[in-house]
Amino acid sequence: MTNKECQWGGEERGILIVLSGPSGVGKGTVCSALRSMSKDLVYSVSATTRLPREGEIDGVNYFFKTREQFLSMIDNEELLEWAEYVGNYYGTPKAFVEQTLASGKDIILEIEVQGALKVKEKFPEGVFIFLLPPSIDELQNRITNRGTESEETIRKRMTAAVEEISLSEHYDYIIVNDKVEAACNRIRSIMVAEHCKKERYLPKIKKWIEEVL
Numbered sequence: 344m345t346n347k348e349c350q351w352g353g354e355e356r357g358i359l360i361v362l363s364g365p366s367g368v369g370k371g372t373v374c375s376a377l378r379s380m381s382k383d384l385v386y387s388v389s390a391t392t393r394l395p396r397e398g399e400i401d402g403v404n405y406f407f408k409t410r411e412q413f414l415s416m417i418d419n420e421e422l423l424e425w426a427e428y429v430g431n432y433y434g435t436p437k438a439f440v441e442q443t444l445a446s447g448k449d450i451i452l453e454i455e456v457q458g459a460l461k462v463k464e465k466f467p468e469g470v471f472i473f474l475l476p477p478s479i480d481e482l483q484n485r486i487t488n489r490g491t492e493s494e495e496t497i498r499k500r501m502t503a504a505v506e507e508i509s510l511s512e513h514y515d516y517i518i519v520n521d522k523v524e525a526a527c528n529r530i531r532s533i534m535v536a537e538h539c540k541k542e543r544y545l546p547k548i549k550k551w552i553e554e555v556l
């Protein structure tokens with residue numbers, strides 16, 4: 344059913360979903376699987392000063408920026424949020440998120456916890472999901488086996504993981520990424536439930552009640 348056919352829908356904004364979790368938990372993997380399952384879900388491409396990994400494409404995985412370019416994005420208020428993580432800057436381009444939500448489409452931001460908390464201040468109605476590994480040993484295996492990080496970076500990311508997991512209490516949902524498909528299905532169930540929240544329908548219902556009474 345389209346919004347036009349539904350008396351109670353229409354004109355709603357899309358839902359903003361934030362996905363966080365420690366490095367190596369599988370955020371990228373889960374996000375790309377989700378995007379292929381849910382064609383209407385829009386992915387927010389972040390800006391970063393981190394160097395591209397092999398196979399990463401500018402404008403697809405990230406907008407790769409110099410430090411100067413990133414700092415000028417901050418000065419020009421182009422970012423919804425930004426954070427420093429293990430020596431690099433990461434930030435969410437603001438205009439794209441706002442345009443996507445205004446067009447009624449859902450958008451997913453794959454960002455770390457400090458940035459997520461800033462987004463929560465601006466979008467308290469957003470849906471905040473924290474991805475956990477089945478165990479810390481499995482997290483270490485995943486990040487090591489991915490083969491993209493030096494030993495030192497793995498150590499820093501594992502240290503950051505402790506603080507990140509301690510901040511999971513600020514999220515609405517916790518999903519254990521045991522199997523990618525199962526994790527995606529749980530996220531899709533959350534999105535279905537969020538679309539059924541009464542807050543999305545009450546304005547239209549109240550308006551109609553006023554008209555008929």
Ligand SMILES: Nc1nc2c(ncn2[C@@H]2O[C@H](COP(=O)(O)OP(=O)(O)O)[C@@H](O)[C@H]2O)c(=O)[nH]1
Pocket residue numbers: 363364365366367370371389390393424425426428433434435436453454455456457458459
């Ligand atoms: N605050 C913030 N964090 C981001 C953004 N983009 C990516 N990140 C996070 O930065 C961290 C490092 O990302 P990356 O270097 O790609 O490594 P990964 O942890 O292996 O995915 C991850 O927790 C990402 O979710 C962003 O726009 N803002």
Ligand SMILES: Nc1ncnc2c1ncn2[C@@H]1O[C@H](COP(=O)(O)OP(=O)(O)O)[C@@H](O)[C@H]1O
Pocket residue numbers: 364365366367368369370371372373485486488489520521522523
């Ligand atoms: N559910 C899973 N089971 C086993 N391996 C996984 C799972 N999810 C992701 N991985 C693997 O773990 C590694 C880290 O995943 P990635 O998506 O890059 O994590 P993140 O984006 O959180 O840093 C990758 O090699 C990926 O193939």
